[in-house]
Amino acid sequence: MVTRAHDSESADFVIVGGGSAGCVLADRLSANGLYRVVLIEAGGAGRHPSFHIPVGYVWNRTHPRGNWLYRTDPQPGTRFRQISWPRGKVLGGSSAINGLLYIRGQAEDYDDWRALGNPGWGWSDLLPYFIRAEDQQRGADPFHGIGGPLAVSDPSLRHPLSAALIDAAEQAGLPRTDDFNGSRADGAGYFQQTVRHGRRYSTAVAYLRRARRRKNLRIITDAHVTALSFEGRRVVGLRFLRQGHEEEIRAGREVILSAGAIGSPQILQLSGIGPAEILSGHGIAIRSNLRGVGANLQDHYIVDLKYRVRHAVTVNQQSRWPRLGWEIARYLFGGRGLLSASAAQVNLVAASGIDGLRPDIQFHYMPATLDPRSNELERQPGITLGPCQLRPESRGSITIASPDPLRPPSIRPNYLDAERDRATLVRALGLGRAIAAQPALAPFLVDETSPGSGIVSDDDLLEFARESGRTLYHPAGTCKMGRGAEAVVDARLRVHGIGGLRVVDASIMPILVSGNTNAPVIAIAERAADLILADASAA
Structure with missing residues (x-):
């Protein structure tokens, strides 16, 4: 060379x-x-x-x-999956x-x-x-x-189901918050985003x-x-x-x-x-x-709760023709609509109680659902409510896999290694279900598709988290x-x-x-x- x-x-x-x-x-x-x-x-x-x-x-x-496309090493805490x-x-x-x-x-x-x-x-x-x-x-x-x-x-796109979710979170005991970057960081409200004029x-x-x-x-x-x-x-x-x-x-x-x-x-x-x-x-x-x-x-390790909905058009349908054509036009002529949207619309931040009163759970909500096999938007209307533990105690490592600088390193995140992480995430899933059960969402929700009503015990919820969780992209x-x-x-x-x-x-x-x-x-x-x-x- x-x-x-x-x-x-x-x-x-x-x-x-x-x-x-x-x-x-x-x-x-x-x-x-x-x-x-x-x-x-x-x-x-x-x-x-x-x-x-x-x-x-x-x-x-x-x-x-524009992506390194890293993958983690298989880890026991996440059932030896390689996570993107x-x-x-x-x-x-x-x-x-x-x-x-x-x-x-x-x-x-x-x-x-x-x-x-x-x-x-x-x-x-x-x-x-x-x-x-x-x-x-x-x-x-x-x-x-x-x-x-x-x-x-502020987001230009505010979906009716997003407003209903904020109402449901308030009914479940979370305060409404219009600024998560001000005097308090907890509550339920819309994310701000790093976007201007589309x-x-x-x-x-x-x-x-x-x-x-x-x-x-x-x-x-x-x-x-x-x-x-x-x-x-x-x-x-x-x-x-x-x-x-x-x-x-x-x-x-x-x-x-x-x-x-x-x-x-x-x-x-x-x-x-x-x-x-x-x-x-x-x-x-x-x-x-x-x-x-x-x-x-x-x-941050996130686990998705997914629900089938009715009486609403979600991103699942908006991303397909002919509705997609309308969304493209909205963006081209006004910088608004689906193409101007961030990855989540609503932010919910709450305390599990495990870390006292300090909030330690965050939910990312989107009026959309992805097929876990293809990672593509599903055809039927749905919503996703994904909790993560904000302050994980589990610690992993990055080490070179070779002296070759072009070879990706070994990534071992060691998710869910700490008992507190496991307990907090199980409580977070329970809180997400409690929010989904509130009256504000009752007119819209049909059923829970993931993990599904058959998953009830803490052990089963933890196993669901191990098998389906993913990175929130915050290493x-x-x-x-x-x-x-x-x-x-x-x-x-x-x-x-x-x-x-x-x-x-x-x-x-x-x-x-x-x-x-x-x-x-x-x-x-x-x-x-x-x-x-x-x-x-x-x-």
Whole structure:
């Protein structure tokens, strides 16, 4: 293989991964014009229309044009199934293929981070970055901002069954909530979404669109990073594959890994940073025996309750001709309707009681049902109510499966390993059924199709969860921020014991947030940019 230096040869900052965090960093670090920044993305530029139409996630979750298409190792807790783990491989990363839901999590999540020895990462520290990033359709208030890069909007599509579900949740004891990102994070209400005028606001749209014309920013796509380059214990650049060649680029100040909870630990391990027994087993020279690299993997595991309905047209019918033709017209001429929809319409957040009064269950609701065999929309009208446990105690791992950088790593999420996870999810399924049994939904529901009325006992519900659950696409924690044996980065996101190297993405979360992860990752990157610039100016 031919090795050549990239024609730009060097930059001040080299960012690996043009996803939810990487695009933010590329914009913020290049904004003052003082530093040369290079952003390296393994995927393409994301010009296909499916990356910009909100409902494009339906196609891109299984299509290789912008998706790593990872699969987990078979795990005993999920009956040895290989579970699909879509992750973005395109500018914008997973924010270009996700369900567009804007949720920050709970204030306690970030206060827990700070309590674990991470000063500057409490809720009061992060809130200004959420506000700075945001262009909130509803306007500014103490929790929200306007004028930021990221468009946050109310859904244009509100289905009658969604309104009935919120009524049913209220009848079951949940308060109505019109803002899950304000003073309280529990209750029943509509998700906000990262959409404006019918267009998806990935970080590539929100941040790179304004940054890419700067002369001090270079974006390199279709470039697969293979390893970091060192001088002693300092990272001074990296190598990557592009168009059949291995190229090199040097970083005068820092390399910043923003390749996500899977990609960042994989690159570290391939470069000799990680558990010694894993690296030596693959013949990789050990530069730093950081045992936490790839450990502490957390994810939200969702299990779907499905119901057949009547007296309503659901997405199952709207997605077929001739109704689909009407929906296409609505989108083309007004940016509204089915094609502008996020992956879930209604958010329900409640407390199981196992974790006291703190909410630990989230439901994603959609007026649609998928055939579990084909993963395609069913023909008969239906709704899906999917609960997950917000703060799983189970921990998994990411480890390289080979020294070959093109081979996917081994992903072991270890779902439902912890007893509390199992108990909470069983209670969540019971709460979902209780909501479905409320009077507000009685005119619409015909029967429960999954798991079905024959599944009653807690043991049977747990078995159903093991056999049918899936990822909610929120992997995190594999380059843990903090102190101690499993910590990988410090509170300034610098890799312990290695100079010139940081990690900025969901992998640094010591504990998974209680909600969807895109908004928190953007806030992490906003704060990280300030830390990086402050350190650069002080050097």
